[in-house]
Amino acid sequence: MLTDARLVAAKDLRIEMRSKVTVSQVVPFAGLVLVMFGFALDANRPTLDLATSGLFWVTVLFVAVMAVQRSTAIETTDGARRALLLAGVEPSAVFMGKAAAVAVQLLAVELVLIGGIIVLYDASIEEPLLLVATCVTATAGIAAAGTLLGALVAGVRARETVLPILLLPVLAPVLLGATRAFDDALGAVAVNGWSWLAMLVGFTVINVAFGVTAYGVLLEET
Amino acid sequence: MTTTTASDITGTRRRGTGSRTTFWLGSVGLVGVVVLILLGFFAAPADDDQVDAVRMIFIHVPVAMLTYVAFSLTAVGSVLWLWKRSIWWDTVALSAAEVGVMFCGLTLFTGSIWGRPTWGTYWDWGDVRLVTTMILFLIMVGYLAVRSLDGDSATLATRAAVIGIIGAVNIPIVNRSVTWWSSRRTLHQKSSLTDGNLEDLTLFTMMFGLVVFSILMLWMMIHRFRISWLERQVSEGNLSEALIARRAEAMVAVETGRVGGAIQPELGRQPDKGGFGEVEDSK
Numbered sequence: 001m002l003t004d005a006r007l008v009a010a011k012d013l014r015i016e017m018r019s020k021v022t023v024s025q026v027v028p029f030a031g032l033v034l035v036m037f038g039f040a041l042d043a044n045r046p047t048l049d050l051a052t053s054g055l056f057w058v059t060v061l062f063v064a065v066m067a068v069q070r071s072t073a074i075e076t077t078d079g080a081r082r083a084l085l086l087a088g089v090e091p092s093a094v095f096m097g098k099a100a101a102v103a104v105q106l107l108a109v110e111l112v113l114i115g116g117i118i119v120l121y122d123a124s125i126e127e128p129l130l131l132v133a134t135c136v137t138a139t140a141g142i143a144a145a146g147t148l149l150g151a152l153v154a155g156v157r158a159r160e161t162v163l164p165i166l167l168l169p170v171l172a173p174v175l176l177g178a179t180r181a182f183d184d185a186l187g188a189v190a191v192n193g194w195s196w197l198a199m200l201v202g203f204t205v206i207n208v209a210f211g212v213t214a215y216g217v218l219l220e221e222t
Numbered sequence: 223m224t225t226t227t228a229s230d231i232t233g234t235r236r237r238g239t240g241s242r243t244t245f246w247l248g249s250v251g252l253v254g255v256v257v258l259i260l261l262g263f264f265a266a267p268a269d270d271d272q273v274d275a276v277r278m279i280f281i282h283v284p285v286a287m288l289t290y291v292a293f294s295l296t297a298v299g300s301v302l303w304l305w306k307r308s309i310w311w312d313t314v315a316l317s318a319a320e321v322g323v324m325f326c327g328l329t330l331f332t333g334s335i336w337g338r339p340t341w342g343t344y345w346d347w348g349d350v351r352l353v354t355t356m357i358l359f360l361i362m363v364g365y366l367a368v369r370s371l372d373g374d375s376a377t378l379a380t381r382a383a384v385i386g387i388i389g390a391v392n393i394p395i396v397n398r399s400v401t402w403w404s405s406r407r408t409l410h411q412k413s414s415l416t417d418g419n420l421e422d423l424t425l426f427t428m429m430f431g432l433v434v435f436s437i438l439m440l441w442m443m444i445h446r447f448r449i450s451w452l453e454r455q456v457s458e459g460n461l462s463e464a465l466i467a468r469r470a471e472a473m474v475a476v477e478t479g480r481v482g483g484a485i486q487p488e489l490g491r492q493p494d495k496g497g498f499g500e501v502e503d504s505k
Binding site: 145148149152153156157158162165166168169170172173176180195196199202203206207210214217218 | 304357360361363364367368371372373380381384385387388389391392395396398400402403
């Protein structure tokens, strides 16, 4: 299964590399959102210090919606999903591969965004290990839930509007947990970030497990 | 020109979704609402602390409890659709979700109205139950959004079932995360049923409200179930009837040698919509 998942992830990432959408559109969009938040909060330094973690993860969620829509569109176009089914690849492997590809793209954007908050919001990293662990865990959870819900709206005309309605409420715990853990990692608020990380691990494990189980049903029936 | 109605297809002369059971349920529910209003506004005493605002719990607590009952039914129905392919349970899941979203909206609405005089604010971000209920409401609104997408009923049922289960699976995590997130003491009072501070008549009125709203929920769910069941029969009946009619017309056309041409108006055929294009071309 892991070999198949790696193949699917490599395929998706190769398509993204060739289309250059992530580099030319998604990353500039993420940077733009950071700048807009700066304008909206009147570039007030104390406010930005307190809000940096939340703004970072809200931006990541916006980017996640775009990344999941891209990931779904790849399979919808030209009946590629049927071809994937006919290729005999396990649906769970397809899920793992597509989620991994979304996660890799999100992590790349997050890397740029961390540079953005350091430069634009004057953030300083107090606990690098917690910061990296939060990024990896939260991103895996976002990618898992996003890939599953993306398959759910595949082939639907109104999927651009329906996906955020479905995805964002489900990702509410990630926004809460990752923001609090980042608050600790950036030294903005005195909270125990590691306990929030444990909650993120729980969210990710549950959504990966459910995705592996349910993805096949959606892939074959929708 | 005749118009095909749902009753023609289902072979029943009944108009609407009522029956003797729903008539009595609705009547008892209506009388119950009147009695609840009398009890709530005139018989039950005002609270020492909350004064008249306490009367809101006669609606708020029952609809909040029934919201969770409805969404639990949606989760169970979703599992049984995916597991057993039970159309009955899928229809129960849909009916419960619609009624549940309405009750959940009522819970948030009545809670906000009650919160203003009691807490001094309509909304408090530090309150776990409030925020969890709002996220649950948004997830279930998404469920209904999926139900309204285009597609055949089985596909929609599968898509919606996954959302129904995701909602149920994630709610404990949402609740836990909001609990931790809430740095302030929660404003929500402890369970009105268990804290033992309610007057006897107040408690009785609240329990009476629970019974009345349970009857109303059941009444609405039965009607919604029947509407959904008929919709499914109409859509599937229309398709199969149309297929049978087209095949019969094709057989007649072949047997009489009148392929295309004169027979087309009788078929109600629209030239731009395909149909017997190949047959016509081969003439």
